[in-house]
Amino acid sequence: MTTVAEPVAQAADRDHRSHPAAPSAPPRRRPLGLILVPLVALLLMSIAAGVSLGSVSIPIGDVWAIVAHRIAPGSFEPWWTQAREAIVIESRLPRSLMAAAVGASLAVAGGVAQSVTRNPLADPYLLGVSSGAGFGVVVLTVLGIGAGVWGVFTLPMAAFLGALLPLAGVILVARRAHDTTAIVLVGAAMTMVFGALNTFVLLVLGDDHQLGTVMRWLAGGFGDAGWTMLWAPLGILAVAGTVVLLCSRHLDLLLTGDDGATAMGVNVPRFRILMLLLVSLLTAGAVAVSGTIGFIGLLIPHLAGYLTGRTSARLLPTAAVLGAVALVLADLAARSVSDGAELPVGVVTGVIGGPVFLLMLWRRYGKASV
Structure with missing residues (x-):
């Protein structure tokens, strides 16, 4: 008797063999805890380094003491200055946490x-x-609605509504074509269309100040990070990530193909729409606060798959932590390139992510050609 796990495992194996970017899977399956615990420790160390380093260096021991004192007043007798506490609590800590939340969201x-x-x-x-989400934010910025306190609420909503526009075209064509390749092809076309719309809105409707603001935002970064902006990506990640994990078995069944998943009881069109909506929601929450940051959503799942295999229940949590680590370190690198200057984080991820992805492609195709 054929079990549900058998076709999923066979499909996962086929997917891995035909995967043009992922390296070879580990020979044996490691317990997920042995993967996540070191990665979470690395994430905590990365956040601590991101808070510690900057134009004013603060010892990591002081960072942990300041955070502990803020969480539990009286746990430490303060020996640091009020200025250093303000740097940690009001500036660098929310920035590093936001980078972690955005990295995890994009990776998932x-x-x-x-x-x-x-x-x-x-x-x-x-x-x-992402281009659609950016279009929503650009329109709101040009209209002047996304400024001030209300921007914490309006920007993520505008980004999500903007993300739905290209997604609607993707879904309509994909349902008609009954081909997953059509999703990617239409998505690529939508990226160019909404990129052009962003340029049109900025040049025709925006002024020079708005043009400069949006161009810096589109390059990606966390210069405006604060506690009030942090809750949107964190809340979206918690809700959407939980739903995705609960649906991980159905995601694995999609590896068998639409017919195989349907035979296993999955309503493929509805499930695909639900998952794409969650992708839009995660992306909108990230883009609204950070701008467009490339290669995290493309590269990190492949690295996670190398560590865990392609099973969604193992891959997605690992990808979330890896994405968080990668973007915290990328933000730290962007702030550390030169004194008094800060690179857009999207530049850092592009400079590093592009060659890494090309190397993975070269290794994969090199092995396939032997």
């Missing part, structure tokens, strides 16, 4: 997009979701 969104489309090159940017 990329992993889900690749599973739903069965395409290793799919990510929120290639599907057009």
Whole structure:
């Protein structure tokens, strides 16, 4: 008698063999805890380094003491200055936490997009979701609605509504074509369309100040990070990530193909729409606070798959932590390039992520050609 696990395992094996980017899977399956615990420790150390280093260096021991004192007053007798406490609590800590939340969101969104489309090159940017989210934010910025306190609420909503526009086109064409390749092709077209719309809105409707503001935002970064902006990506990640994990078995069944998943009881069209909506929501929450940051959603799921295999219940949590670590370190690198200057984080992820992804492609195709 054939079990549910057998076709999933066979499909996962086929997916891995045909995967153009992922390295070879580990020979044996490691317990998930042995993977996540070191990664979470690395994440905590990365956040501590991100808070510690900067134009004013603060010892990591002082960082932990300041945070502990703020959480539990009286746990330490303060020996640090009020200025250093303000730097840690009001500036660097929310910035590092926001980078972690955005990195985790983009990595999970990329992993889900690749599973739903069965395409290793799919990510929120290639599907057009990011460009649509950016369009929503650009329109709101040009209209002057996203400024001030209300921007904490209006920007994520505008980003999500903007992300739905290209997603609607992707879904309509994909349902008609009954082909996951159509999702990626239409998404690529939507990316160009909404990129052009962003330029049009800025040049025709925006002024020079808005143009400079939006261009810096589109390059990606966390210069405006604060506690009030942090709750949107964190809340979206918690809700959407939980739903995705609960649906991980159905994501694995999609590896068998639409017919195989349908035979296992999955309503494939509805499930695919639900997952793409969650991808849009995760991307919108990230783009609204950070701008467009490339390669996290594309590259991190492949690295997570190398550590865990392609099973969604193992891959997605690992990808979330890896994405958080990667973007915290990228933000730290962006702040550390030179004194008094800060690179856009999207530049750092592009400079590092591009060659790494090319190396993974070269290794994969090199092994396949032997």
